[in-house]
Amino acid sequence: MNIVVCIKQVPNTNEIKINPETGTLIRDGVPSIMNPDDKGGLEMALRLKDQYGANVTVITMGPPQADAILREAFAMGADRAILLTDRKFAGADTLATSYALAGAIKTLDYDLIIAGRQAIDGDTAQVAPEMAEHLGLPQVSYAIDLKYNNGLCTVKKETEEGYQILEVPTPCVLTVLATANQPRYMSVKGIMEAFDKEVEIWTADKIDVDPNRLGLKGSPTRVKKSFTKPQKTPGQVYEVDAEEAVGIIISKLKEKFII
């Protein structure tokens, strides 16, 4: 079985701070990581490999530095790694990104394509379903468990009210939550070998696409402006004992007609 896993390098958003004077993001010193949902997806693929001997290819689109997460994937147990990198991809929104990824995956052999549900920098959850559409494949999103049997995936999908069990034949696309599993650590042997393995660099010419649908040119959405949220004026803060605190709270609630 051939499994393709889509992964993304993201800044660890928990550590991003805003420069209060300029209102811009401070990115210096913020570590880059493999997106957590994607890592859950990779782990799901590696478990199938453990069970059935699948061949796992990881693919990412990004700048040359994204090489780091592909090597991490090697060290976890991936067999092949592809880095889609080209200035022609720059400025891509989710539609153009999904189109480029689909164009690359089209040239590979695959039974199953796994991606993380969403990336923590954008939180859109759009790239994988859009890619599934470009490839004409069925999808199941929000997967937290997968059982595979002879070309049929039985997927447990998380919903607001509980979960669903869905059956989908391969080839198909799944999007996976980070909570689906506990990803394995890189093995020492894996880390040693990861640096000797080849990360394949693919440019736009290498994949099956219409160049007009790539990057900014192929993106229907445009960011018009970005800004930090205007600060709300804080209310009064009292440093008091519990007795007094309760008195203040109750009188405020009365003043606001909440009680």
Place this chain on the structure above:
Amino acid sequence: MEKTDYKNVFVFAEQRDGVIQSVALELLGKAHELAGILNEKVVAVLPGHNISKHAQMLIEYGADEVICIDEPELKDYLTEQYAQTITQVVNKFKPSILMIGATTIGRDLGPRLAARLTTGLTADCTRLEISEEGELMMTRPAFGGNLMATIMCTEHRPQMSTVRPGVMQKMERDANRKGNVITFKPEFDKSKFLVRMVENVKVDKGKVDITDAKVLVSGGRGVGCKEGFEKLQALADVFPNAEVSSSRAMVDAGIIDHDRQVGQTGKTVRPDLYFALGISGAIQHLAGMEESDFIIAVNKDKFAPIFSVADLGIVCDLNKVVPLLTTRLAAEIEKK
């Protein structure tokens, strides 16, 4: 594509087991405002099975027109069945705007549709406005809520966005509102229906959705343990429509269910009253609750960022404040 052919503000009216979801009504409220500015109609698109009886309710909450698609294949949400349906509706009726709730259904359907229609989609919008040129301006948080971005889709139609439940406000229901109901019959390509639902399991969590609560008693790391949350529950029980919620730390620690989590990776809430108890106020948490009408924060640390959004801040030990507040509030409410 001729942009001028596309008109009217469409809302995907999500239903589950024949129940219209609250987010659909919230979107109708917003659509009504946007359509007013554009001088266009609000159209609700209602796919499902035996659902036409709900059309009137959608009208009463702001729809001028309802397109009912009543088919057995649409009883439960499945990606391809719904994608084919909505694609055909869009191709026939040509909306300028299509709004979808950012639920597990909407976030599965939206991107599938956007790719099929070759148009833009903006996820989890918190603000929707119309520009002077009559284009939709979609504002959403990015980088874990650290930054807001305003996104536009000026050369493609429809302009699509998903919006989280609890962000927009419903209109007052008006039983006198009138509107048209249209029935639409899709042509299915059933060869593409490859996903089969085996089971749809609802885990009874015994409580109301936190986005529906008028009062939220929310606890963070400072509450510490399960017993701490029992005290919060006792405080919540004093109010007629209150629920307990929490910050991410308590969910990660396994103390509280994920469906009670407020914040960027949890739910967005805007209750009348929000108690932030022992919550420091990471930006991801603030993103999910700062629109609450009145925020009371109790925290031992006077430098906690939660105080920057609180309307009333108390620097004190919550373990002392909460039980006392519970008793006194119960007495006050009893008096009435």
